[in-house]
Every structure is written in C-alpha cells, then in structure tokens.
Amino acid sequence: MANVIYKDNNLIEASYALTLSEQRLILIAIIAAREIVNDLTSDTLLTIHASEYMKHFNLSRQSAYEALQAACDNLFERRIAYRAIDPVTGKPAIYKSRWVSKVGYVKEAACAQLIFAPDILKLFVKLERKFTQYELKQIAQLSSVYAIRLYELLIRWRSTGKLYISMANLRD
Secondary structure, eight states: OOOEEEEEHHHHHHGGGSOHHHHHHHHHHHHHHHHTGGGOOTTOOEEEEHHHHHHHHTOOHHHHHHHHHHHHHHHTTOEEEEEEEOTTTOOEEEEEEESEEEEEEEGGGTEEEEEEOHHHHTTTSSOOSSEEEEEGGGTTTOOSHHHHHHHHHHHHTTTTTOOOOOHHHHHO
16 A cells, blocks of 8 residues: 555644654554554554654664654644534534644654544544645655645645645745
8 A cells, every 4th residue: 555645634734833753753653544444443552663764764773763752752742723614513613632642652662652632533534625645755855844844735735736825824
C-alpha cells in the first residue's frame, strides 16, 4: 500500500502549531492508522518505530531516536481547534481537542506509541469531503515545518487550480 496521507482540511490548518518532529510522527501514525482502518478505534495503540521514522525521512539512527523522543515529549499538550457542523443543531461550530489521548516513548524498543483522540480520528479516517491527500514521499525531504505547511497549503487547492487564502492567513 502506498504511503498516502489523507487529512481533513481542518487537520491541515491545525498541524501548523506542531514542530517538525511532531508533524512527522503524526504523518507516519496516520498512515499506520489508515492501514488498519477497519479495526481502528479510539483505544487503538499505534506503534511507530525509530527505524520507520529513519527510513521515511532519511535520518541517522540517533537523529530518529531524538526526534521521536522530542515529539512524544510535547505532543500530549498540543491542542487543535477545528470547524464542523454541530450534529444537534446543524449549525457551524468550533471544537477543541487534543491530538492524542495517550503518547509515550519506549526507549528500550526505540519506538513511540500513541492513541489518537477520538475527534482527530474522524479527521483522517472515512473522509467524504474537504480533505487533502498526498504521498508521504512528496514531503519526506522537506526539513522545516514551514516547507510542509506551504506544501500542504498548495496541494490543498490543486484540484481547483486556484489558491484562496488571505494575506493575514498566509502570514499566520
């Protein structure tokens, strides 16, 4: 299966606050989660080995260990705000959630383990509209969060052939 990332456009905007190592961990975890989509629940513990991180992002073993550990250190504290239609009223709403409900680094196994928060799962699984997809290899060599942000912003609008973003949003 190709390493294709599917993200709700709200998730793309929310990932702007993540560090490079956190974004990369989330991307690999999205791929892992989508591979088991039929068995995926809000209790599914995903394991990302440093060797995977190393392979996807062309890093040394030590750099991969350090990046995974750094990503785990802060990821639990990260929050996301996203827009959705309230299922009760049918009106637009802004919701807040954490990215993960659990995250940890197992030093002896050189792996990160995480459980996506329930609200996050629906933003990359069973998407029906307003989502963006691309292959992980397309951003694997990008070495800054700004490059990934710009790529996702541009790829988000590729089907329309036009980019709709205000200067204030671009600056943010």
